[in-house]
Amino acid sequence: xxxxxxxxxxxxxxxxxxxxxxxxxxxxxxxxxxxxxxxxxxxxxxxxxxxxxxxxxxxxxxxxxxxxxxxxxxxxxxxxxxxxxxxxxxxxxxxxxxxxxxxxxxxxxxxxxxxxxxxxxxxxxxxxxxxxxxxxxxxxxxxxxxxxxxxxxxxxxxxxxxxxxxxxxxxxxxxxxxxxxxxxxxxxxxxxxxxxxxxxxxxxxxxxxxxxxxxxxxxxxxxxxxxxxxxxxxxxxxxxxxxxxxxxxxxxxxxxxxxxxxxxxxxxxxxxxxxxxxxxxxxxxxxxxxxxxxxxxxxxxxxxxxxxxxxxxxxxxxxxxxxxxxxxxxxxxxxxxxxxxxxxxxxxxxxxxxxxxxx
Numbered sequence: 001x002x003x004x005x006x007x008x009x010x011x012x013x014x015x016x017x018x019x020x021x022x023x024x025x026x027x028x029x030x031x032x033x034x035x036x037x038x039x040x041x042x043x044x045x046x047x048x049x050x051x052x053x054x055x056x057x058x059x060x061x062x063x064x065x066x067x068x069x070x071x072x073x074x075x076x077x078x079x080x081x082x083x084x085x086x087x088x089x090x091x092x093x094x095x096x097x098x099x100x101x102x103x104x105x106x107x108x109x110x111x112x113x114x115x116x117x118x119x120x121x122x123x124x125x126x127x128x129x130x131x132x133x134x135x136x137x138x139x140x141x142x143x144x145x146x147x148x149x150x151x152x153x154x155x156x157x158x159x160x161x162x163x164x165x166x167x168x169x170x171x172x173x174x175x176x177x178x179x180x181x182x183x184x185x186x187x188x189x190x191x192x193x194x195x196x197x198x199x200x201x202x203x204x205x206x207x208x209x210x211x212x213x214x215x216x217x218x219x220x221x222x223x224x225x226x227x228x229x230x231x232x233x234x235x236x237x238x239x240x241x242x243x244x245x246x247x248x249x250x251x252x253x254x255x256x257x258x259x260x261x262x263x264x265x266x267x268x269x270x271x272x273x274x275x276x277x278x279x280x281x282x283x284x285x286x287x288x289x290x291x292x293x294x295x296x297x298x299x300x301x302x303x304x305x306x307x308x309x310x311x312x313x314x315x316x317x318x319x320x321x322x323x324x325x326x327x328x329x330x331x332x333x334x335x336x337x338x339x340x341x342x343x344x345x346x347x348x349x350x351x352x353x354x355x356x357x358x359x
Contacts, residue, residue, distance in 0.1 A: 047219060069262055100185075122135070226315055
């Protein structure tokens with residue numbers, strides 16, 4: 001399969017983006033530098049092109065039943081204009097993907113899924129469709145921009161001459177921005193307040209240009225990863241996979257075992273009853289070093305007891321941070337744990353996650 005360009009590709013080149021291949025797309029890894037872009041989102045406002053993300057529409061008389069059966073969170077609690085984060089599981093409790101569910105009404109939903117999982121997710125949805133709903137992969141129809149940071153609301157209102165005071169966190173509405181019909185949601189992947197904008201594919205570049213001109217800092221994949229890790233937001237393929245469950249990943253707050261039926265519920269109930277054999281933890285290092293994906297976690301006797309899923313030097317906190325799956329027996333007995341960084345064993349200290357939160 002050939003690498004594709006998003007509708008904002010020409011803007012990235014114009015704005016000096018360093019473009020790389022990612023999940024089958026040409027996307028900017030950085031513009032003015034990772035640290036500058038990271039700090040812009042933490043202190044002001046940044047803009048990301050996330051048009052590579054996937055979108056699936058669910059329509060039909062039993063759309064509400066289909067969505068509730070598909071995902072682990074209690075989507076029965078959604079109302080029109082509400083957004084919900086949720087894992088989607090296989091029968092064995094392993095994670096198919098994590099996604100956002102947008103409820104238009106009882107007969108129509110929009111599901112926003114991860115770019116690398118679009119084909120797999122859509123096939124899974126079709127396979128589990130016992131409710132006769134209409135499923136459409138509309139990923140090629142939409143651009144998606146993320147406008148993130150403490151001044152995102154101020155900039156959006158200034159740029160488009162609109163009032164967003166009524167748009168609450170994890171809500172969305174249909175709105176016209178610079179004569180372009182859009183879906184605007186108060187969501188994001190950075191740990192900051194912000195917005196995500198969806199609209200007709202070919203219109204994306206116009207809104208990117210308008211927002212950059214209004215003062216939004218162009219941001220790439222590099223700082224998107226450091227920002228989401230500070231907020232301990234999951235990255236599929238690293239922190240969550242088909243081999244991990246939401247309970248192990250610590251996102252069980254988004255799994256409602258006490259209400260409704262959904263795919264994977266029985267397996268998760270069994271796992272909860274029997275107890276977890278491993279858990280995803282947050283940690284920092286007690287000495288110099290930077291933890292990276294796939295570095296091993298070892299004990300005093302050099303036994304491998306876990307693995308790092310994500311790690312970086314936090315630009316905001318100024319310390320190394322990481323996420324790792326660790327065997328629960330080693331967490332419960334107070335064992336001293338280390339991350340193996342090449343030939344060195346560096347002691348880790350468990351930290352509460354998120355490492356950073358500002359919403």
